[in-house]
Amino acid sequence: MNAENIIRSKRDGRELTREEIEYFIKGLVGGKVADYQAAAWAMAVYFQGMTRRETSDLALAMAYSGEVMDLSAIEGIKVDKHSTGGVGDKTTPVVVPLCAAAGVPVAKLSGRGLGFTGGTIDKFESIPGFRTELSQQEFIDQVNRIKAAVISQTGNLVPADKILYGIRDVTATVDSIPLIASSVMSKKIASGADGIVLDIKVGQGAFMKDLDSATELAESMVAIGLQAGRRVSAVLSDMNRPLGQAIGNALEIQEAVDTLRGQGPGDLTELCLILASHMVYLGGAAPSIEEAHALVKGLLASGQGYSKLCEMVAAQGGQAEDLERIATVNPARLQAEIRSERAGYIESLVTDEIGRIVMRLGAGRERTGEPIDHAVGVKLYRKTGDLVEVNDTLAVIMANDPGKLEVARKAWPGVYNWGDEPPLSRPIILGTVSD
Ligand code: URA
16 A cells, blocks of 8 residues: 555545555654645545545544543533634634533633634633633543533644645645545544534635535534544534624624623524534433523523633633623724715625635734734624615724724725615524434
């Protein structure tokens, strides 16, 4: 067996055996398979695809390419959640406390933002004092004590994905269903949870642009979960518009807090309740999704979800007393209100461009390791489907750098597509796929 023959087999459309896949992934991590061979192989997979069996074997080979988290010391059925990445996506600070308040343990490893989508760890780090790095023992103890912890991915978890993702990112091979499914699921399997809820974003601001490919991705991930002995549910949600109104780290934590206090935007609240109900159901705290939904809705309404967030923030060293006004603790110094120069319906929003504008304000990074500014971002006051009059406030941009504010202000009109008729309304939840 050698890498060249494996690349040739895939290039010519043949199905790879489990042994070939394991050989290739081991070789990649061990230095026997070169980066350029992995790039050629990823391109062959991009064009030829993979069967469900190959995709599952790839996910498992990657999952066990390094350390795996042992969560067996945590009592109960551990659940996790993963989003394929979107703009304004702040569901984690809402759903983790809701599940924990329902008694379901969530030991969550999250990532930082890269490109136009934000990262959960960056958002949590906008809370003064919040520690995103805990030792494994602290992490496990905290989940046993209060049922929730969110920390940053550290250690040598899934080294194969780190190498392969870096190669895919610069060789135009990210948007391949088997490669995305195996990349995401390898990390979830290595993170150790028993039940996994996936939020698969669909639309202009997501990897998956249409419902058919998102459904295929979801089915593939659920199948990987089954092979790995994990229960998986996938929720398909709309990303043709940012989620909620706030984009930017502290602004998004503020919106998550508002949501847990019953004052969040409708789309965010609805999606969080659905994700949390799937997690609570997989975690065994309710006999059906419907009953799980009623349970988490009650926990949100009673404020128990919010109390749990405060408890988790305090446990990780954050100033929970600042949470209710987090966006004003260290506010951005500059603001620009964007008013509409025309009347009409907002037919659609160029969601990925909104993400890029906010990233360039300093809220995100183009390259791993770049510093970010937690205070900057955008608040959207009008979204897809809204009827707008001349001079209505469309958005407020918050910045710390006058030059960056000017760049954002100039680019902003380009994020709207206008129409004279109301566009077809799209629900936030587009479907679910379960095992
Ligand atoms: N997110 C991942 O973790 N991997 C992918 O391939 C795409 C999105």
